[in-house]
Amino acid sequence: MDTFFDSSWYYLRYPDNKNKEAPFDKEIIKNWLPVNQYIGGAEHACMHLIYARFFTKALRDMGYLDFDEPFTKLFNQGMLHGADGNKMSKSLGNVVNPLTIIKNYSADSLRFNLMSLAAPNSDSVWSDRGMESAFKFVQRVYSVLSEIKLGSSSKLLESKVNRVIKEYSECIENFKYNVGIIKLRELFDFIALEGEISKEDFSSILKLFHPICPHITEELYHARVKNEFISISSWPKCDESKIDNHLEKMEEIVASLRNDILKVKELAKIDKIKKVSLFVAPKWKWDALVIVKEVCKDKPDFSATMKALMSIDEFKKHGGEIQPFIKPAINRLEDFRDLKEFDEVDALNEVKPMLAKEFGVIEIIRAEDSKEAKAKNAFPGKPALIIE
Template sequence: MAHTNVPLYNPNEIESKWQQKWEADHLYESNIDESRPKHYALTMLPYPSGDLHIGHWYAISPSDARARFKRMNGYNVLFPMGFDAFGLPAENAAIKHNIHPKTWTYANIEKMRKQFRTMGAMFDWRREMVSADEKYYRWTQWFFLQLYKNGLAYRKLSPVDWCPHCNTTLAREQVWGDDRHCERCGTPVIKKDLTQWFFRTTKYAEELITYDNIDWPERVRVLQTNWIGKSEGALVTFETEVGDPLEVFTTRPDTLWGATFMVLAPEHPLVQKLTTPEQQAEVEQYILDSTRQTDIQREASDKVKTGVFTGGYAINPVSGERIPVWIADYVLMTYGTGAIMAVPAHDQRDFEFARAFNLPVKVVIQPMGVSLITPEDMTDAIPASGTMVNSGGLTGTPGDQSFKKALEYVEKIGAGKSAINYRLRDWLISRQRYWGTPIPMVFCQKCGVQPLPEDQLPITLPEDVEWKPTGESPLKLHPTWRITTCPKCGGEAERETDTMDTFLCSSWYHLGYLSPDYDKGPFDPKEYDYWMPVDTYTGGIEHANMHLIYTRFFHKALRDMGITEGHEPMLQLRNQGMVLGEDSEKMSKSRGNVVAPDNLVQSYGADTLRAYLMFFSRWDMGGPWSSGGIDGTARWLRRVWTVALEPANNGVPTEASIKVLRRKVHQTLKAVTNDFERFEFNTIVSGLMELLNEMVRLKPELGGSPAWKEAVELYLKMMAPVAPHISEELWSRIGKPYSIHTQLWPRVDEAAAAQDEITLVVQINGKLRDRVTVPADITDEEAKKTALASASVQKMLEGKEPRQVIYVKGRLVNIVR
């Protein structure tokens, strides 16, 4: 292809030119417009680390492409961007470089705004929100007060997870992995007894595992459901000889007859009372030992069972047997009631404990097809599925009814009731850090804990603090800030010096974008009514059990307070994967495999980078970066440039070629439209590449025809969401009115896309033998006849009659020999 007459494609020049023009023309500002359907496209906001990395581009530019696609389809699209600006790295920078967290954060934001502009995304920057702005965190504090007033925020003393490196407590969700490490810094956490603020997420446990009317990936729903961990069972009460009843949670009330002892967590409140004087010393020693252990030691499942007899006894409510009460650290105070009934015959843990301490084992479930086993012969617990045995009046109850029958019986005798337990804990939101939203509460000697009145918000974070790496929050060491007056009695009071988990900021930022400058409430109700809920939310899967649970909780809590409407904040969720280094490892500075988008924009242009990120993998999968791969995408855009601008030959178009071109164009349009709807970005680009190949083949003949012009116009429109700059430039160069991004998405010409001739695949016994071209409207009979007439079929059949001939309309004929 000669291109002497074609100007050079200079991405840097045209990209900055259009970015400036779009901004000057307010092209991407989103305002309420009742005449158009709205589409709220949201992508998870970044932390202002100071550098927009390739992962940000991977997450955001395809989301932008889809938002642009929606816009071209007639939607009034809101696609905002902001910064999750509170958090620990700012404080670390302060300590390390002696720079104020605020200075550091806002300088980073400024840099990232500039980097963002090179992406050519359709952000409406007027709606930008920064969570560390006073005008924003004022409302984060306001939400805290609403939760407090509605009993959803409370303070309690409990053993909590503490990260010794970050010097703060963490929520249960922020402790990860086998070694129970801090989600941010990887340091193993320790337990501390502290009084902290919690949000009552557990109140919404049941609702959080229902996903009605939302289109969220199965994967996320499974992760959340597992995290919340619902168990259905019963609460059963055992009377004790000291008078206080012991309540246990069990998922197997049908094994109650086999409960031969009980085990309490060492921290259980009834331990002292149950312990007999003879056992006192041993019990106390055990409690001391187990509290000294870390969670990791204590919760290691391969650990040999330890425990101590309290000397106390309880009565099995169904068998009337007198059973001993033990304490052991394999029972956790944090789940259920902190006490269990032990059924050693059918629970492996209880079995191991019984064997270790010579406690009785009683089989009460007889599995099908297994001969009766005596407890003495058992080496492991036996499966608890089968017919009930040794269970008084319920003996003989089949396995599929045992749960129900046993529960009914327990309820009848007044020993228990059905109950549901969740693994989910309340959200611990206190952080012993400076750079976060201050909690708007005070402590008064006289009146206790008091919320500050709403008209005193925001409680401003003081800036004149001293940086000492003491592990204490600078707020605690501030000479004056913590001293205030009690809103109730007017006497001297002290402020809460802990700040809020930054996940609070991100629990409502989708509302913050609606009206960042509104000051009569957290958001302008008019904007809320028009834009909410979020139609499409995109971001990383790693937030499944953190942000995505918190924000759903927040929304439901606000709904119950009458602040928001509907049951879910985000209707559709899609997750992108992760871009890895060329070595297939996670990108990190220490590995030296980091790909810097700024350099790529410099050498290839934003359009190429955007297109490559969409092309190289399935978006939800991610994968390793390839420096050679991006060259292919760069080549594609240069080829589009040349094909669109190179003068046409004086070819003589034939009807047949016009038909071929228009068919390919409209088939591609159909496929690309579909792929955009389904977030299948890689096949959007490959489909466009394929169409381009066809256009290159046909250009010598069709270059000057109306069909060619249509092809180029539709091509640019289809490409516009993916590569917004080059398509705008070419659109203008072929003499079309500004802007391509306000054009409507083209309609598929179904007649043009239709095949009038099809290639039928001819198979013998499922193996490809021939292809025949036939009219698309061929009858079944004709199709079979044509296939059978094929020379290779005749040869293979050797004159014999086929046993069966199967015709799949428009696709193939399979001849069974």
């Protein structure tokens, strides 16, 4: 028969391809079809797919099928172009031989690079530099995960692992591999800094990496977790009770503070920092932030926020500082959604030794106790600073 005819109903034959009495058994088809996910080029839309839909609907009308559509979900994959931006072609000499790449860099590195290039439904361009970068990263993953101490995970690491399990799983299910890889890389970098991880979390990390880097993860799983195949183990489950938004937000604040110090150092062209003065936001700004979040929960509203704050005597005392406070608070509202009030002085004292090691003397001052003009710039979770 004509290939177009056969390709229009092959999905009905596959589940029952040994049947010599009929094209397919209705009961078997009820168990297997319709197809959950179809992946193919966009060019199929006006050719194969339209014929497959016609056959399905015709067979439905004839009583052979009890569903309307052959494929419940459609995903059109993009095309990988050569480094010159053109479609790969022998005549153009821009073809990349995967066997050569695998020999030089490994299959896992190639897979990691391809998944990182772009969204799977977008066209992408091959890059030798990208391949080198992927190879180095996969080598680092293997090295760190081969040697990291298996013991216990910090509360912060537990939170990050479970958050990534949740978000990365959603990325995989929705073909957002490149976005998922970004989350995975960030988590791995944090794990490398921690230097210790629980065996349970370690196992979860290997499983998250496994769809992209199946070879090194299989080897590491056998060597460090259990002598079974990771490929047939269960996918890690997110324990949402271990996700601590506030703790992660505090960690972001410390990282942001460090970046702010480095940025000021660069702008001021200071070779070596002798002292950093950190001014912590006063209590009234934390109270005001609660009102800003409440008033602007549906949409940003400067006027309504100003009215709400100035109707309270406590905030009237700070009249001249209210307006400069509201605008950045509204602009950065999403940054503050999960932020709860905490003692910034205590939090900064905890990381003070680490900051002092890098930047010298660290002085932590409550803004209300200082006459420095800069102190008025202190914001909840974002101290103002002076560098000497």
